[in-house]
Amino acid sequence: MKLRNICVAAVLSFSVIGCTLSSQNISLYDRLGGESGVDAIVYQLLVNISQDPRVFERFNGVDIEKFRAGFAQYICSVSGGDCEYQGDNMQQVHAGHDYTDTEFNAIVGNLIQAMEHEGVPTRTQNALLRRLAPSYKDVVYQ
Template sequence: MRRVLLIGLLLSACSAMPERDVSLYQSLGEQAGLTRIVEGMLLNIAKDPRIVGHFANVDITLLRDKLVQQLCVETGGPCQRSGDSMEEVHKGLKLTRSDFNALVEDLIAAMETQGVPVPVQNRLLARLAPMRGQIIER
């Protein structure tokens, strides 16, 4: 039930980016915590038959580093985003809502494994929700 609620949060979020919240970065364990979450999510994806195929030809180390950087920026950490836009990165991939939701579920599972409290998970998901439109059906 909680997963449905969290996915619903992602699907209904507004397109404007929320203000920076340094406490979210700290609540997630700063750089080390974000790295553990991203690595856990990537391990979950590797076992997820729904979406693992989308990552077959991806440099996982580079992806990990870019995802950690992205989360650092989105959570108010001291990082700066570099590289192509979300639209450009996902252009031509034709990712569906189901693909997006599967990745969110893998992220939630990684945060649960790391012991991230649900309110903190929800704050992160709210920050990431506006990216949905930049990722799916591109």
Template sequence: MKQAPTIKAALYMKMVTLCALVTASVLMVNQTAFAIELSKQQNQPVPAGEKPVDPYVQSNDNAGATPMTDDTVYHQFGGMDGISRIVDDLIDLSSKDERIEGIFRATDLVRLRRTLKEQICYILGGPCDYTGRDMKESHKTHGITMMEYNALIELLQVAMEKEGVAFRAQNKLLAKLAPMYRDIVLR
């Protein structure tokens, strides 16, 4: 009779310890997941010549369009070499166009060149991953208007023409990019 409370107390202590252990391990797992998430965001190396950006989670979902199911159009664009020339031309043209040069002055063009090439390559079904931010996040500070958005489309058409991309293939890319106005055009 005298021992009963001791057993009860011991049992109670064991239960408390178990609970504490479970809680601690759950917390630790959570913390580990959080730490991994954090390191994914914070330990992204800043490529040479680029300015750091606020942490974000990298994902092809950030590209803002579903990629084409095969690489036909990617090859019609001349693969990564063609895409690269088109993006370089587009950025050069945009930086000189009075309608939108202000937006490009306020942009890290080294980073834009890299991420835009990745984005177009990924969307056209090429062997690339998009590592940039999503369209809403990457454009939120620019206050872009519909006129500015259309100006960029016009300059992209000029760059694609210069590269000799067939008009129908040009339109296939534009069809993928056009709906992004919902995240990009803010006023």
């Protein structure tokens, strides 16, 4: 009787470990929800920005549809999706705008809120933020 319970527990433990290991092989892009997930995150980011007095004026005159499509493609590219970012590099896009640390942090905060709104787990959020972090130097000039 005890041996049977041990065997069942071992099988269940192996199943849980197997599931955990296989979920680690899923790309960040897929963990974000693939194309529809990334599109929803970017849409919600734009909603958040439009309601944020710290940064919404920075988007006056910006082609929002171009921004939406470009940022979704950029996230797809950096998160291991099957797309290649076709836009200008981050330094070219942000040149001459003199973005501040405060504005950069506000946009990052809005992105985090968008991911939370879409139910993205914190670990996945952090993985995306790690991949986006190197672009800081191309956005905020010091």
